[in-house]
Amino acid sequence: MKLRTFYKIYYEHRYKKANHILKFYILIIIPIKYFINLIYLPKIINLDDFVDRFGLNETTDLSKLFDFFNSDKGSQFENQYAHPSKRTPKKIKGHGYGDFYQKYFENLKSKNLNILEIGSFHGNASAALFFYFKNSKIFAADIYPDLFRYKSKRIESFYVNSADENSIQKNIIDKFSNNFDIIxxxxxxxxxxxxxxxxxxxxxxxSGGFFIIEELDFPDTRRDMNLKNEKPTLREILLKFQNEKILLNSKYIKKNDRDNFLNNIDSIEIYKGNFNEIAILKKK
Known part of the structure; x- marks a missing residue:
């Protein structure tokens, strides 16, 4: 974990709100806190050497793999968003998306696939997918790739800023000549x-691939995810198309991308996890 990443995640929001005296104090303590937390940061695990441990190579239950690797996609997990030095083994409730994933992935797990995860964070879900899809390549993208705690010949971790069209174009669309089977x-x-x-x-x-959006309802239910209260949200766009086959206009959808979607979308399903919604789209 880089010092800049530590600041951005844990202190940037505090620094912006602080008065001059508090800003000076924050600038002093950040390097100290950073080096303390480095001690507690989990070591990078080589999953290629991890295959025969704990019987994971025989595990076919994706929910159990999410739980094992402490992904919030599972039923419970340790809080991975706290400072590394403040983490405890206490479990909190996860999103409970495992059964939805299992429903769509069960018949794909033995295939040779290219799987892209955007927002991989520490890589816990990527590690679970690594053991579930034993013959697939995992592409793990995040705005802070230095947080990724796993490595393998079948995993590629890299930078992307999903809020920036240019970053998506440069770091995914232009970078990879291959397409993906699951995003x-x-x-x-x-x-x-x-x-x-x-x-x-x-x-x-x-073709035949799946595009999955987690926490679909965040911009509809959390003000911090949609500060300007813009419309339509992606949830509204998908529900309108699901029910009426009408694709609502958005200034963030380019005409060629809109046409591609209309010509190639096969199905849209939206499910409710323990807290939030997950959308699973299939391509023709």
């Missing part, structure tokens, strides 16, 4: 980010 969008969940990620990357999805 999981689990990044910032902000209003604009959700829309541009889906409509820009839908053309990078192979």
């Amino acid at each position: 999981i969008e689990d990044a910032g969940h902000f209003f604009k980010d959700q829309i541009i990620s889906l409509f820009m990357l839908f053309k990078k999805l192979n």
Whole structure:
């Protein structure tokens, strides 16, 4: 974890709100806190050497893998968003998305797939997918790739800012000549980010592939995810199309991406997890 990443995640919001005296104090303590937390940061695990441990190579239950690797996609997890030095083994309730994933992935797990996860964070879900899809390549994208705690010949971790069209274009669309069989969008969940990620990357999805948006309802239910209360949200766009086959206009959807979506979308399903919604889209 880089010092800049530590500041951005844990202190930037405090610094912006602080008065001059408090800003000076924050600037002094950040390097101290940073080096203390480095001691507690989990070591990077080579999953290629991890395969035969704990019987994970025989695990076919994705929910159990999410739980094992402490992903919030599972039923419970340790709080991975606290300072590393303040983490405890106490479990909190997860999103409970495992059963939805299992429903769509069960018949794909033995295939040779390219799977893109946007918003990989520490890589806990990527590690779970690594063991579930034993023959697949995992592409893990995040705005802070230095947080990623796993490595493997089948995993590639890299930078992308899902709030920036140019970053998506440069770091995903232009970078990879191959398309993906599964794309999981689990990044910032902000209003604009959700829309541009889906409509820009839908053309990078192979025929028959799945595009998944986690916390679909964040811009509808959390003000911090949609500060200007813009409309329509991605949830509203998908529900309108699901029910009436009408694709609402948005300034964040380019005409060619809109046409591509209309010509290639096969189905849209929206489910409610323990707290929030998850959308699973299939391409023709």
